[in-house]
Each structure stands twice: as structure tokens, then as C-alpha cells.
Amino acid sequence: MFFSIVSFFPLINSTHWIFRIFDFIRLQLSVILLFLLLARPFLSVSNSIIGLLTIFLIAISFVYQLSIILPYFPKSKNKSITPKHNIVAICINVKQENQDYERLIRVVKSVQPDILLTIETNKKWEQNLKEIEGDFSNIIRVPKDNRYGMHLYTKLDLKDFNIHYLISKEHPSIEVKLTDSKKDDFIFWGIHPPPPSPTEKPTSKQKDAELMKVAKLARKSMTPMIVSGDFNNVSWSKASRLFSKISNLKDARINRGIYSTFPANLLIFGFPIDLLFHSNTVTVNKIKVLTSIGSDHLPLQFMFHINSKVDTNKELNSNLKSLANQKIMEGKEAAKNEN
Template identity: 35%
Template sequence: MSTLESILIGYALFITVISFIHLIRIDYWWIRIWDFPHLQLTILSGIGLLAWAVFSRNTEWPMVLAMTGLLAALLYEGWLIYPFTPLHRKQVRYIRRPKDGRKESNLIRILNANVFMDNTHCPDVLKLVDKYQPDVVLILEGNERWREALEPLQGDYPHRILHPLENTYGMLFYSRLPIQYHEVRFLIQDDIPSIYAQLKLDSGQVVHFYGIHPMPPSPTEHYRSTERDAELLVIGKEVRKQKEPVIVSGDLNDVAWSHTTRLFQRVSGLLDPRIGRGLYNTFHAQYFMFRWPLDHIFVSHHFKLRRIRRLPNCGSDHFPILITLAYAPEPVVKEAPKPEKDDLEEAAEIIERADSNG
């Protein structure tokens, strides 16, 4: 066996292991980080198989075993990514503009932007808001400097929930729509806020809005994912009881295909507008090859989608995301996720584990 083939076997073993290691239900960061790069691992698996076909074609058992692992990884990664391609059925249906051009009273346009607390491109964010005219602006990582820089928004956004913090978890919420009721809540960690607001559309319909930004598992943030997962699932269980329309928006510090995010969807019953449309990778804005969807907007079955788009970067490590939704409920939605097997028990266990170690 040549040196090149030995390298190829080692490469295949490494890619295969990191492709499947996230299936181990351990919440330490060095396991959970492998939830993220599945798009990249799909490409790397394909490169390994292509290298074998071009440079080796060795059919001895070590090589065949290694290539079988790569093929299994490629198929598995493809299965994870597939729902976020146009080949998959859309989870949130599209709704057209009315042909007569009449003003719509059931629309809500949301701009979700993790601005990166140390970012100095504040005027660029103001320009973005001015250009796209969202009804709701959720700013994540907003501190006091960002609050002051965004004061020009206050004229157009009379309804505000401002909770600046210096720990990269501050939230600044601006709304043209009236806020009937709101809370700044600390669901799991004392220094990680989330926002709950009841918004009133022009039609009079009330929408329950949740803005969240849990702490990620990483060597610089938190050694485990339990607290992040628990915050998502606390909201998921709360949303599950809601009968009125719901929107959950924010930087979840988790990817759309992870076990936790899919569990959150099944527990909450919320829909992902990206399914059947695209990944809309929002992080990392500076590195093309290291991007995945960290910023999310989930909606209840009451909504249809007018448009979703990733906006230009404004100096942050995240791209903003803009979505236009129409309140247009249907009595039955086949695509709505539902709990499977022990989902509710698993959610309760994660929340209890976070509470017991809080």
C-alpha cells in the first residue's frame, strides 16, 4: 500500500468519525461542535471518494472499509442537508401579493441581526433598517454603545424593549407594531435574557413573539450545551400550549439540522421557513468556507411566507436575516412537526438537568 493510500485511509477514518460523533448524546462542547459543519463534511466526504477514484482504486479490505465509511458519511450528511434544498417539500407555504395592490393588514416583516457587540459599523445597520423598513427589529449583542447609536430608530419605532448588556447577550427590540405586553426573562441563566412580547398587527391580530440568544457550547463560552438546549426547550414547551400565532426569532447558537433544534421543532410544533428553500447561512460572515445557519426564525402554522432573505453584512460575524410573513392560518397543516416517542420526556430531562446545575 502506497503512502498516498495510507493518507487516504487516515483521512477517511477522520472524516467518518467526526461525521457521526455528534450522534453521541453527550453535551460537552467538544462533541456538540460537530453538530455544526455538516455542509462542509459533505464536501470533504465527496473529495475523499473522488481522490480514491482518481488516484487509487485500491480494492483491498482496508481501503474498501475506509471508502465505505466515507460513502456512509456522505449519504448521512446529505440526508441532514436535504430538507434545506428546493428538492424538499416546503414547510411554510408561499403567499403572493394581492393583484389589486391593496394594503395588507396581516403582514409582519422582521429583521433579525446579531450585530457583534464590538462592531463599529453602527451607521450601516441604520441604513439597512432604512432600506428594508421592517416592522420589527431584533438586535442581538446590543450594549449601551449600540443603544445610543440606534437612537435614530426611535422616531419610526415608538415601541421598544431595550435591555443592553456588556456580556454580548444584550437585546434591543424595536417595533412599529404596538406591544400589548412584554417581559424580559432570564429562563435558564441569570445573565442571558430573552424577550417575550405580544405584538398587535394592523388587522388587530395578536402575535406572540419570542426573541432568544442562548449561550453556545464552546471552549470560550460554556463547557456544555445543556443550558442552551434547555432554554430552547423551555420556550418550545411554552409555545406548544399557545393557540394564537407564534414567532420565535434569534441567534440560537445551534444549527437547523441538529438534534436539539429538531427536538425543539417537534416539541413546539413550529415550522421552519427555510425547509424546501435553502440554508440561509448567517455565520461566519467573514469566512466563506465556515458558514452554517445559526440565526433562525420559526413560525406557527398561522403564517405563510412572502419572502425570506439573507442581507448584506454590516461589520458583524453574522449576516442579518429578513423575513416577511402573512397571518393566513389554515385549519390543518400536515407539515407541522409533532413529538415522537420520548421527546417530551427528553425535553423535561434536559430542562431539569440545567436547573439542577444552575
């Protein structure tokens, strides 16, 4: 009965972590619910009304969980497509306390990405990654010791960049405008909003607000766009789906695969929180989870190309706009009360 009840916790309109956490473990809950259904003949479950109601609730909960995660299962094999103008990127939360710098350096040297986004990188990480700096023509450095530092390395031509502090002065995001080999411009966002958890923020208000800010900025842009980073949010959560609607960006995992990236050492309990969204003008050709670098996250590699120069965005629905503005206001208030 417990597993059936908590399956529906994310439907409760609360931003507290105790309700949001059950969004993260839908895969694991689905397996547990399926096991309970299959094990029913071997369990001493009575045929009373309460017993039958319990089995019915378990079945309904399993179907509900499946309806949410099923769109993320691949419809066809994720084939490797390598068009002439393919761009290779790696996004990795390195875990600030991790000191296994050489493992990341080996991955970078092996993959040779055009874009490398590192998250939770401080000055110490920056200094220990000096070896790879010569491989990149442009580097954006935002070192921090609060686990929200960020660095972006790229071999592509850099036309412009902004370091945003969207909700809090403690949580930067990087926005860069790059040019590919065909001379097509695109925007790449690297984000890392704070998670709701017992050790971080009590609610998801700041995270949701930061996602809504990025989504509104993405909606206004007509330039091809990629948004990647540690969202501290699973692909199928209400916040991720709202982000997709407001930004008019696609979740690259839909019909492709789940690609769990956290926790690195317990992927049987893993879920996807290093996310990837893209505009209609961008084609993602491949997604791959790379080998561990000693962090609690696994690196996410993806390949993409620009398929059109200009997007055609529709006006944002007034109800969605109001909802986004409300969440931004709540997030700002939560950040203000924290200071």
C-alpha cells in the same frame, strides 16, 4: 477515515462541544467527503480490505450527511410574495464589539422593517441607534455588556411583553404580543441561548434547556407565533429538531434554503444559526440574508403574515415531555454550578 468518523460524532449522546461542533459543519464535511469519493481514482488507495472499507465508510458518511441536510435545499424558487398584510422583520446579532453602527442604520432605513431584533446590544449600541428609534412606536430595551443584551423595535401595536430569564440571569429572552394591521394578534420571541464552545460553555446543557423552555411555552400557546434569534444551533441539529417537535413550530428553512448567516466573512464555511420557527397559523413568505453590517453574523430578513387566528395544538407526547423536562433540569443545574 477521520472525516467519516467525525460525521457520526453528533449521534453520541454527549452535550460536550467537541461532539456538538460537527453538527455545525455538515455542509463542509459533505463537500470534503464528496471530493474524496471523486478523487479516489487519482489517489493511491489500495484494493485491500482496509482500502475498500475506507471508501465504503466515506460513501456511507456522505449519504448520511446528505440525508440530514437535503431537506433544507429549496424544492422551488423562494418567490417574493407581498400580500397586503405582510410583516417585515430583521434579526441581527450585531457583535457587541462591532462599532460600525452606521451600517446597521443604513440597512434599517433601506428595509424599513416592522420588527427589528438586535442581539448582543449594550448601552453603547442603544445610544448609537437612537437615530432609528423615531421609526418605531414601541421599543423593548435589555442592554447588557456580557454579549447577551437584546433590543426589540417594532412599528406594530404592542399588547404585552415579557423579558424572560429562562435558565440564567445572564441570558434574557424577549416575548412580545403584537397586533398586525388586520387586528390579528401574534407572539414574537427573540432568543439568544449560550453556545457550547471552548470560549463559552463546555456543554450545550444551558442552550438546550433554554430552547426546551421556550418550546414548552410555545406548545401551550394558541396564538400565532414566530420564534427568531441567534440559536447558537444549526437548523438540522438534534436540539433544533427536538425544539420543533416540542414547540409544534415549523423550521422556516425546510424546503426553502439554508441561508447561512455565520461567519459573515467566511460564508464558504458558513452555517445557519440565526434561526426562524413559526406556527401553522403563520405563513413565511420570504427569507433573505442581507449585506454585512461589520458583525460576524449577517442580518436575516423575513416576511410573514398571519393566516389564521387560532392554532390547534395537540397534547405533548409524554416521552417528549419527560425529555424536555430532563434537559431543563440539566441546564438549570449547569447554570447553578457555574455560579
